Every structure is written in structure tokens, then in C-alpha cells.
Amino acid sequence: MKPTDIKPPFDKETALLKVRMAENAWNTRNPEKVSLAYTEDSVWRNRSEHFQGREAIVEFLARKWRKELDYRLIKELWAYLDNRIAVRFQYEWHDVQGLWHRSYGNELWEFSGNGLMQRREASINDLDIKQNERRFLWDAPGERPIDHQGLPQNPE
Numbered sequence: 001m002k003p004t005d006i007k008p009p010f011d012k013e014t015a016l017l018k019v020r021m022a023e024n025a026w027n028t029r030n031p032e033k034v035s036l037a038y039t040e041d042s043v044w045r046n047r048s049e050h051f052q053g054r055e056a057i058v059e060f061l062a063r064k065w066r067k068e069l070d071y072r073l074i075k076e077l078w079a080y081l082d083n084r085i086a087v088r089f090q091y092e093w094h095d096v097q098g099l100w101h102r103s104y105g106n107e108l109w110e111f112s113g114n115g116l117m118q119r120r121e122a123s124i125n126d127l128d129i130k131q132n133e134r135r136f137l138w139d140a141p142g143e144r145p146i147d148h149q150g151l152p153q154n155p156e
Contacts, residue, residue, distance in 0.1 A: 003037040007115040008083035015080035018109075019087055023075040029141045031061035038117045045121045068093035068101075072136035074144060076151050078106065085109045090151055092129070092136045100134060102127045 003021065006014050025034045035057045043052050044060070051060060065071060073091035080086070090104040103126050110119035135152075138145050 003117075004115040007113065008111050010080045010082070010085060010111075012077075012080070015085050016077050018085055018111075019075050019077045022087075023073055023089075024143045026073050026075075027071075027141055027143055029065045029071055031058040031065070034061055038120070039112050042117055043119045047122065047124050067095065068103075069096070070094055070140055072138065072140050072144070074136065074148075074151050075107075083111045083113075085111075088151065090136075092134055094131075100129045100131050102129050102133075102135075 001017075001021065003018075006018055006021070010018065022037065025037060028034070035054045038054060038057055040054055041052060042054065042057065044050070044057065046060065049060065051057075068091075071091055071093045073089060075087045075089040078086040078088050085108075087107045087109070088105070089107060090102060092100065092102050094100045103124050105122060105124040107123075108119075108121040109117050112118045136144070136148075138148065
């Protein structure tokens with residue numbers, strides 16, 4: 001299934017599919033593949049960075065995954081309306097020193113009529129964790145197993 005196969009307005013089923021497709025794509029850690037879900041002129045805010053366009057998305061993600069090693073992500077639907085979806089997420093990664101981190105937050109997504117994301121705003125917080133506190137242990141890169149418990153209600 002391609003990102004353009006699911007178009008707004010969203011219902012619960014299509015919003016859930018969009019979220020899982022995004023999670024699966026991001027878990028590939030392939031910037032070019034991920035960028036294809038966004039319009040050519042997609043506008044992003046990620047933490048304090050602001051940029052626009054697929055080329056900038058690819059550059060950002062390549063830089064991100066050079067820093068955030070062994071990245072594993074879970075996204076869950078928070079809300080949806082017409083052409084917008086809100087998600088909460090968590091991901092785990094380690095740095096070059098081998099220190100583990102859990103990053104969590106919220107994203108707001110707005111889609112064009114063709115089903116590509118035209119706007120993404122992400123607010124993200126980081127928490128240092130010990131290796132034995134990790135929750136996301138599936139083989140990576142790769143999709144989260146269907147039977148994985150998902151996100152805990154408590155973000156820590």
C-alpha cells in the first residue's frame with residue numbers, strides 16, 4: 001500500500017492505517033522511502049528545526065539516523081478530523097557512546113487531497129534510560145511485530 005492509497009477525509013480505520021504506515025516507514029530508517037509520504041513542499045517543525053521540502057526531509061532524516069542508532073519507533077493514533085491526524089509516539093535509540101535514550105512526544109499531521117502529508121509538527125522530549133529499561137526489542141530495522149503491546153499509558 002502506498003501513502004496515496006489512503007486519502008482524506010479520514011475515518012478511524014483509515015487514520016489507524018495512516019499511522020501504522022508511517023511507523024513502518026520510519027522504522028526502515030530509509031530517508032528516501034520515508035520522504036515519499038510527504039508532498040514536494042511539505043512543511044516541517046521537528047523540535048526547534050523548521051524546514052520545507054522533500055530534499056530537506058531526506059537530509060534531516062539521514063542526519064537524525066546517523067546520530068540515533070538502533071532506532072525503534074511506535075506511533076499511536078491520538079485523534080483525527082477531516083485531513084488531520086494527531087499521534088503520540090515513543091522511540092528508543094542509543095548514541096555513539098552506547099548510552100540509551102527514549103524520546104517521546106506528539107505529532108500533528110495535515111494531509112493534501114492526494115493523501116500525502118503537507119505539514120508535520122513534532123514536539124519531542126528525551127529521557128536517558130539504561131539498556132535494561134528498553135521496551136522496544138524487535139529486530140531492527142524493521143516493522144514492530146503485530147503482537148507487540150504498543151505504547152504504555154505512562155510516557156516514562
